[in-house]
Amino acid sequence: MIKPIRKQSTFRKKVLETYDNCCSICEMNEIKLLRASHIWDVKNGGPDTIDNGIALCVNHEIAFDKGLVKILPDYSVKCLNNLGVTAEKIKLPKVEKNYPSPEYLKRKIELNNKSC
Numbered sequence: 001m002i003k004p005i006r007k008q009s010t011f012r013k014k015v016l017e018t019y020d021n022c023c024s025i026c027e028m029n030e031i032k033l034l035r036a037s038h039i040w041d042v043k044n045g046g047p048d049t050i051d052n053g054i055a056l057c058v059n060h061e062i063a064f065d066k067g068l069v070k071i072l073p074d075y076s077v078k079c080l081n082n083l084g085v086t087a088e089k090i091k092l093p094k095v096e097k098n099y100p101s102p103e104y105l106k107r108k109i110e111l112n113n114k115s116c
């Protein structure tokens, strides 16, 4: 049996490590419920790099993907409904070069606006 190679796994490991295995919005730290999300979707041309990744819990990953929670290029969090999000800013990685790229965050918002 040949196991399918999951390209996602290296990216996931790196991104979750970068964020101390915490959701960057609610700091939930149950690894089984954490996802390494691409900010700018790979299917839309986004790169597979740490600065295009963010660690989010399952809830916030879906909310971010659907544009219910927006992360602005200054890292502030904007929430459409009260989804239990109290953070004003995301929790950023320790190392600045791993910060999410403001350009990718902008692109994500633009793509969400288009699909609305």
Ligand SMILES: [Zn+2]
Residues within 6 Å of the ligand: 023, 024, 025, 026, 027, 028, 056, 057, 058, 059, 060
């Ligand atoms: Zn969360």
